[in-house]
Amino acid sequence: xxxxxxxxxxxxxxxxxxxxxxxxxxxxxxxxxxxxxxxxxxxxxxxxxxxxxxxxxxxxxxxxxxxxxxxxxxxxxxxxxxxxxxxxxxxxxxxxxxxxxxxxxxxxxxxxxxxxxxxxxxxxxxxxxxxxxxxxxxxxxxxxxxxxxxxxxxxxxxxxxxxxxxxxxxxxxxxxxxxxxxxxxxxxxxxxxxxxxxxxxxxxxxxxxxxxxxxxxxxx
Amino acid sequence: xxxxxxxxxxxxxxxxxxxxxxxxxxxxxxxxxxxxxxxxxxxxxxxxxxxxxxxxxxxxxxxxxxxxxxxxxxxxxxxxxxxxxxxxxxxxxxxxxxxxxxxxxxxxxxxxxxxxxxxxxxxxxxxxxxxxxxxxxxxxxxxxxxxxxxxxxxxxxxxxxxxxxxxxxxxxxxxxxxxxxxxxxxxxxxxxxxxxxxxxxxxxxxxxxxxxxxxxxxxxxxxxxxxxxxxxxxxxxxxxxxxxxxxxxxxxxxxxxxxxxxxxxx
Numbered sequence: 001x002x003x004x005x006x007x008x009x010x011x012x013x014x015x016x017x018x019x020x021x022x023x024x025x026x027x028x029x030x031x032x033x034x035x036x037x038x039x040x041x042x043x044x045x046x047x048x049x050x051x052x053x054x055x056x057x058x059x060x061x062x063x064x065x066x067x068x069x070x071x072x073x074x075x076x077x078x079x080x081x082x083x084x085x086x087x088x089x090x091x092x093x094x095x096x097x098x099x100x101x102x103x104x105x106x107x108x109x110x111x112x113x114x115x116x117x118x119x120x121x122x123x124x125x126x127x128x129x130x131x132x133x134x135x136x137x138x139x140x141x142x143x144x145x146x147x148x149x150x151x152x153x154x155x156x157x158x159x160x161x162x163x164x165x166x167x168x169x170x171x172x173x174x175x176x177x178x179x180x181x182x183x184x185x186x187x188x189x190x191x192x193x194x195x196x197x198x199x200x201x202x203x204x205x206x207x208x209x210x211x212x213x214x215x216x217x218x219x220x
Numbered sequence: 221x222x223x224x225x226x227x228x229x230x231x232x233x234x235x236x237x238x239x240x241x242x243x244x245x246x247x248x249x250x251x252x253x254x255x256x257x258x259x260x261x262x263x264x265x266x267x268x269x270x271x272x273x274x275x276x277x278x279x280x281x282x283x284x285x286x287x288x289x290x291x292x293x294x295x296x297x298x299x300x301x302x303x304x305x306x307x308x309x310x311x312x313x314x315x316x317x318x319x320x321x322x323x324x325x326x327x328x329x330x331x332x333x334x335x336x337x338x339x340x341x342x343x344x345x346x347x348x349x350x351x352x353x354x355x356x357x358x359x360x361x362x363x364x365x366x367x368x369x370x371x372x373x374x375x376x377x378x379x380x381x382x383x384x385x386x387x388x389x390x391x392x393x394x395x396x397x398x399x400x401x402x403x404x405x406x407x408x409x410x411x412x413x414x415x416x417x418x419x420x421x422x423x424x425x426x427x428x429x430x431x432x433x434x435x436x437x438x439x440x441x442x443x444x445x446x447x448x449x450x451x452x453x454x455x456x457x458x459x460x461x462x463x464x465x466x467x468x469x470x471x472x473x474x475x476x477x478x479x480x481x482x483x484x485x486x
Contacts (some may be wrong), residue, residue, distance in 0.1 A: 014422075017243055042296040044297065049368065049401065058357070063357070063360045063364070064360075064364060065363075065364055065367055066356060067367075068360050068363045068364050069360070070365065071359075071360070072356055072357070072359070072360040075356040075359065076356050087340050087343040088329055088331070088340070088345050090335070090343070091331045091336050091339070094336045095331075095333055095336055095337070096332075098333060098336070099317065103317075132317055157229075
């Protein structure tokens with residue numbers, strides 16, 4: 001009997017990505033909540049390199065890094081594939097997932113942690129990247145087409161966390177006027193059942209973000 | 221100071237001036253060139269012999285990865301050296317998001333980001349020299365370590381020749397720490413994935429051509445800190461696909477010097 005465990009954190013979009021994929025494929029798993037301020041021996045044992053969540057354990061063998069885990073899940077459990085078969089389409093999906101992690105998300109966080117005089121530049125950069133993302137979406141229902149795929153799962157930060165960040169900080173980056181297509185996708189996305197089940201409680205997330213922002217004396 | 225590398229340049233045979241293999245004007249050219257027989261399994265391979273172009277620069281370690289992968293697969297391709305200070309229209313059209321090299325162009329369609337291109341090559345030219353393991357768990361480990369190289373080798377390494385003082389030291393320490401972790405992962409195996417050159421080897425070996433530069437400007441010896449890794453490097457360049465794809469370390473050194481002058485470090 002295959003045994004699947006997930007070391008995660010309730011508020012982490014990376015952790016929730018993995019849960020989304022497991023639920024989408026109907027994989028039963030045991031969830032273990034990690035206190036990131038006090039990392040468990042289990043986490044340090046199974047992810048000694050980065051010491052981060054999520055870590056998937058399959059039959060006792062660990063896999064770390066959420067995008068690596070997502071591909072592993074897709075290759076191991078074949079129901080509801082999240083990557084296309086065609087090598088070119090697959091390469092494109094990987095490209096956009098990486099774009100989200102390497103470029104889009106860091107630019108958004110940069111706004112929150114930048115000094116006031118650099119904030120406008122940081123906002124402009126984030127807007128540019130979100131526009132690039134929106135152009136990729138075009139008139140597709142999801143990045144993955146008719147059903148959610150790797151990129152949609154990877155974009156959970158945009159789909160949900162960003163809204164919470166905006167509410168917690170008072171900074172508005174994404175709205176219907178500026179990003180009509182992206183907002184349409186966000187609505188579709190958060191109402192998708194597998195997504196809905198794998199989001200943290202919004203109020204709890206906002207409260208958590210608010211305390212982090214006030215600790216860093218964020219002012220907007 | 222850089223006596224550590226005096227014997228090395230022999231290891232990278234001087235490449236003959238890269239001859240441009242003409243992009244086949246029709247499928248027929250590719251077929252005649254490759255003299256293939258048509259079985260169903262090879263149909264994909266036939267398609268893949270049609271025009272492959274790589275927008276790249278000789279000294280880019282990311283570009284080297286793609287070159288090694290193509291060479292491992294015996295895939296003919298046209299190498300197109302890019303001027304990154306004056307980016308051409310093709311590069312800007314093929315990689316509008318990042319405007320960087322390498323860009324693999326296959327049948328007119330661009331694939332950007334070196335590790336994504338390497339995986340694409342592995343999947344399309346799937347009839348020889350597999351780079352990724354077939355087992356999903358092993359594949360996940362390979363992807364993890366290749367990602368590690370991207371984040372934990374390139375960035376600290378860069379500091380050793382573009383920074384000074386504390387930042388340089390931080391870069392040096394970060395690089396050595398990462399290389400030691402990679403050494404640990406390699407263990408006693410000849411290559412990261414076992415007996416043959418594989419995905420993680422391809423991800424990491426290009427940086428060997430940058431070590432001389434790191435060591436010279438960072439004032440340290442990588443071999444002294446990571447002898448097993450250097451042994452692995454020397455093993456890798458015994459593979460023709462690697463020795464053909466890596467530039468002479470001297471060429472990289474010159475590139476570093478030019479950039480350092482621009483940064484006001486020389």
